Amino acid sequence: MWALAYAAVNRVQTTNLPTDDHVPASTIPLKSFLPSDEDIIDLKKRLIFEVESIAAEYLQAFKSHSPKPFTHQHTAVMDKKSHLINLGIIQENPSSTAGTIAILQKLHTYVPISNAKLNTCVVYGDGLTCERHNDAHNARAGGRTAEDRLEGLEPCPQEFHKRMLLLQKNKIDKKHSIQKSIFQDTWNEFFDGSSSTEKGTLFNIKNAFNHRSVGKDVSKCFNHAVDLLNQVTDSFTLLHLMQLMQIDDIEDIPPDFPKTASAQKVFLNHKATQLIESIWHNCGAESLDPAEIPRDDNSQICN
Incomplete structure (x- = not known):
């Protein structure tokens, strides 16, 4: 068994950001965890953008009016290809805790140090790799130094494993009776076999358009x-x-x-805005008073 390792140079500079500023969670205002007015406005704009993009893709009248992508302060550098550095093949077994520890020790030699402190690097991998990375951290938690404890490396799911977190159902490890870090907020809500005869449901559309590869377990049919x-x-x-x-x-x-192109763009934006407004739900977060939040199990807000 072996593992192929490579490093990617950050296209966006992050070493200038503080990492040692910590405050107690109890001192953070509740509204900090809720969408601000600016967040709501940005979300609306993005939804309108998506509607305009769908119209430009399918409706003949708007084929030439595809909206321009959103830009931000890092757009220029993010447009460039990543610079990858091949770190070679590590002759260790990545499917075992001992092998993962050996792999992480090898990768730890590339972690930069400044002012006698480790600059933590993210290690990307699939879901199982991240689990083994956490197991390796637990196994080395009693190490004497930060290097011994592998504190310079932080696991993070990559590619479709990261996207799958919002689609996959909750799973319980029956052997250990613990909940795995896989959450469902889409598939179990809308994909229900009992609704197969109800026109317009996700399961009904799946059958009508012959999506045979789609099943209840998203991990086995993610792309489908x-x-x-x-x-x-x-x-x-x-x-x-x-x-x-x-x-x-x-x-x-x-x-x-x-008749004019500029007026047609305004027309499309107006219709897209009208569509979003027709389905929009105002949460009223600006008037939320922590003292008024109900403390029973039926509360709509975590407390």
Whole structure:
């Protein structure tokens, strides 16, 4: 058994950020964990952007009006390819705790040190690799130095394993009676076999469009499940948008469609905004008073 290791140079500078500022969690205001007014506005803008993108992809009248991607302060550097450095093959077994410890010890030699302190680096891998990384940390928790405790390396799931965290169902390890760090907030909510005969449900659409590879366990059909969600999202968004524009076919032109390109963009933005406003739910977080939060099990807010 062996492990292939490589390093990627950070495209965005992070070493200038403080890492030693800590405050007690009890002193952090509740509103800090809730969306601010600016967050709500940004979310609306992004949803409107997604609606405009779907319209530009499918509706003939808007083929030339695909919205420009959002930009931010790091857009220029994030557009560039990552610079990868091959660290070679490590001849250790990554499927065992002992092998993982040996691999991490090898990687730890690349952790930078400044002012006699380790600059923690993120180690990416799949879900099982991260679990073994945590096991290795636990096994070396009694080490004399930070290097012995492998404190310079922090595990993080990568690629679709990271995305899967929001799709996969809760799992309980029956042998150890502990809950694994895999959470479900989408699939179990909407993908239910008992709704297969109810028109428009996720399971009904799965059968109607012959998504045979999609099942209840997302870890076994992740890409197929994402394809189904994308299809359903695009389809329902498109149907709603076509209703607002009073058209019956993707080739149709809206009855009040402007003639100039600039006016057409404004028209699309107006319809996309109208769609989002029709489904928007105001949480009212700005008026939230911690003293008024109910403390029973039926509270909508964690307390």
